[in-house]
Amino acid sequence: GAGVSQTPSNKVTEKGKYVELRCDPISGHTALYWYRQSLGQGPEFLIYFQGTGAADDSGLPNDRFFAVRPEGSVSTLKIQRTERGDSAVYLCASSPAGTYGYTFGSGTRLTVV
């Protein structure tokens, strides 16, 4: 596609539920990043994929968070047993390689009630 696509754009879920957030990067971009951003804060790094593998997952806050990119294109961020503190905008970005600037998607606003 022409840009980075994230779905859904908004997600409201109940505390304790499981959610999946999807990111479809720019075609041909091998690097894919997940960030989350709370109001008034900069993007907080979560995980970085180079191709199918997670090159750096040091930003995942705990084992409730997991992400996959099985075919080196679309990625899914999975959050188990959601907590109210997980509420944020989750941003996905892609890049031709690790040393170029990223193009961000429009984000998924997750609200845990």
Place this chain on the structure above:
Amino acid sequence: QKEVEQNSGPLSVPEGAIASLNCTYSDRGSQSFFWYRQYSGKSPELIMSIYSNGDKEDGRFTAQLNKASQYVSLLIRDSQPSDSATYLCAVNNDMRFGAGTRLTVKP
């Protein structure tokens, strides 16, 4: 913990003035540096990248990099109200962002 630090602001300048935004980073081995602009409620948008010491100009924007002092700055000349946004510094080796500096350009 590798860090990227910015003055959170807010920074307010009059229309037509030069806005100066600064960023320092901790990893001396960093090679790639980026400035993003983020309007309220929108995603960050890449506006400048710089890889070598010195200045890089693009229209009204100039990025300045000093690897010895580990800082990168962004100058916006002839600031316009439409430049009002949060400006984020990113250091690619870390894949980390600063907290951002909120700029307001007053007409």
